[in-house]
Amino acid sequence: MTMVQEQSQAQTNGAASVNGEKGAEYVVRAKDVTKVFKMGTEEVHALRGISLDIRRGEYISIMGPSGSGKSTFFNMIGGLDKPNNGSVFINDTDMAQLDAQELAFLRCHTIGYIFQTFNLIPVMTALENVTLPTIFAGMPAEEGTHRAIELLETVGLGHRLHNKPSQLSGGQQQRVAIARSLANRPSIILADEPTGNLDEKTGRAIIELLRELNKKENVTIISATHDHKMLDVSDRIVWIRDGLVDKIQNREDIEIQVGGIEEGH
Amino acid sequence: MSVEARRGGVRKQVALPWNKSIEFAYKSVKTRFGRSMVTAGGVFLGIAFLASVLISKAIAGSNIEPGESARLNWLVGLSLAVCVVGITNAMLMSVTERFREIGTMKCLGALDGFVVRIFMLEAVAMGFMASVMGWTVGTLLMVLTKFLVGVPKNAPLGTVWYGSLDWLDLFGVWPVGSFWFCVILGAGLTALATFIPARQAANIPPAAALRTDV
Numbered sequence: 001m002t003m004v005q006e007q008s009q010a011q012t013n014g015a016a017s018v019n020g021e022k023g024a025e026y027v028v029r030a031k032d033v034t035k036v037f038k039m040g041t042e043e044v045h046a047l048r049g050i051s052l053d054i055r056r057g058e059y060i061s062i063m064g065p066s067g068s069g070k071s072t073f074f075n076m077i078g079g080l081d082k083p084n085n086g087s088v089f090i091n092d093t094d095m096a097q098l099d100a101q102e103l104a105f106l107r108c109h110t111i112g113y114i115f116q117t118f119n120l121i122p123v124m125t126a127l128e129n130v131t132l133p134t135i136f137a138g139m140p141a142e143e144g145t146h147r148a149i150e151l152l153e154t155v156g157l158g159h160r161l162h163n164k165p166s167q168l169s170g171g172q173q174q175r176v177a178i179a180r181s182l183a184n185r186p187s188i189i190l191a192d193e194p195t196g197n198l199d200e201k202t203g204r205a206i207i208e209l210l211r212e213l214n215k216k217e218n219v220t221i222i223s224a225t226h227d228h229k230m231l232d233v234s235d236r237i238v239w240i241r242d243g244l245v246d247k248i249q250n251r252e253d254i255e256i257q258v259g260g261i262e263e264g265h
Numbered sequence: 266m267s268v269e270a271r272r273g274g275v276r277k278q279v280a281l282p283w284n285k286s287i288e289f290a291y292k293s294v295k296t297r298f299g300r301s302m303v304t305a306g307g308v309f310l311g312i313a314f315l316a317s318v319l320i321s322k323a324i325a326g327s328n329i330e331p332g333e334s335a336r337l338n339w340l341v342g343l344s345l346a347v348c349v350v351g352i353t354n355a356m357l358m359s360v361t362e363r364f365r366e367i368g369t370m371k372c373l374g375a376l377d378g379f380v381v382r383i384f385m386l387e388a389v390a391m392g393f394m395a396s397v398m399g400w401t402v403g404t405l406l407m408v409l410t411k412f413l414v415g416v417p418k419n420a421p422l423g424t425v426w427y428g429s430l431d432w433l434d435l436f437g438v439w440p441v442g443s444f445w446f447c448v449i450l451g452a453g454l455t456a457l458a459t460f461i462p463a464r465q466a467a468n469i470p471p472a473a474a475l476r477t478d479v
Binding site: 075078080081082091093098099100101102104105106107108109110113115117119120121122123124132133135136137138180184 | 274275276277278279281285292293296297365366368369370371372373374375376377470471472473475
């Protein structure tokens with residue numbers, strides 16, 4: 001069977017299971033995702049056919065050295081980039097079938113994003129930043145503001161509502177970003193190196209906050225990281241290497257081989 | 266299976282109402298006021314020159330030499346072209362600087378059209394303010410010059426007549442038309458210079474927009 005036939009085979013299988021019971025359980029399903037970047041005349045195979053199913057309410061860490069394809073895979077799940085081959089399903093919706101407006105709707109309502117560099121809008125206050133997604137979702141202003149205040153209180157920033165990002169510390173900015181990601185009650189939160197720009201202690205607090213929200217709001221958290229503090233809280237750890245899934249570990253396995261994580265990688 | 270079911274309840278994202286876009290643009294111009302004013306400086310100067318030429322022509326009336334009139338038109342046209350190139354350059358830089366912000370907005374559910382619209386609104390607001398100021402300064406300076414030099418409106422062609430400009434004459438040529446012409450042209454040219462950089466920025470996929478480090 002040629003590569004192309006294999007691909008279409010995989011897609012058909014994916015479509016067939018949409019109505020199956022598998023659908024409700026998995027919030028993200030990636031099938032044989034490949035991505036090639038063209039750097040001048042050279043082709044870089046960032047992803048060589050990754051498949052991964054993520055259950056609703058899971059806390060997943062995607063680990064891997066830089067250049068492993070981790071961030072690329074992450075962008076695929078988030079609908080921020082398109083695969084060359086293979087498909088990604090979010091809540092049983094094939095992302096490849098969505099047009100620009102439907103993708104925007106998905107990013108707005110279904111996925112919350114947290115970035116390493118926080119990415120708050122610099123000209124807006126914390127409150128305005130958290131209200132922003134509710135505006136895009138068409139929520140009435142009053143309801144949106146109410147929701148934003150409630151979320152900022154949840155992340156412990158009820159007293160800094162009217163501060164601009166430049167007046168907040170890194171940890172506080174990331175808390176605002178977490179509140180913002182939750183604004184439209186998404187089913188998935190994608191956190192790209194959420195602790196990458198934070199010191200040890202602040203990073204730990206952010207990880208604990210994410211875990212708490214994961215339990216409380218039953219939101220699926222997918223986090224790309226190489227912060228080993230993340231391992232303690234993750235339900236599963238997916239190791240990515242050279243554009244492929246190297247191995248998937250459950251938390252139980254991790255706890256048994258404490259200290260052996262480095263070797264395991 | 267219906268389209269709705271196949272897409273798991275994913276609907277089309279709705280565009281934001283205009284008042285929200287205007288609020289965004291206002292906030293952005295306000296916060297970057299100094300920067301906006303530098304960008305708008307080109308429009309200000311161009312429009313001030315245009316307004317001064319228009320009022321001086323209106324004061325001269327039919328006494329202006331045709332050759333002189335054509336030369337002035339050419340100069341004004343050229344200065345406005347230079348001003349459009351200047352704003353395009355400033356806008357390209359400003360848009361590049363805000364790639365990350367654009368990428369973030371798109372992650373939060375902004376449509377491409379919204380991004381373009383914000384930049385266009387900012388440009389039009391800036392162009393409008395700069396043009397109003399440019400028109401005012403250009404017109405007043407030329408009227409003042411005419412008073413000081415003392416060339417009256419109806420000086421016969423080719424003669425030197427040191428009379429003073431009459432206040433009443435000034436009312437006769439008071440340039441309401443020139444005001445709207447200058448303001449609409451200034452705002453329009455700013456919008457034109459912004460359109461291509463804004464559309465380019467809105468079209469890049471969010472992943473690429475977020476990757477950029479500026």
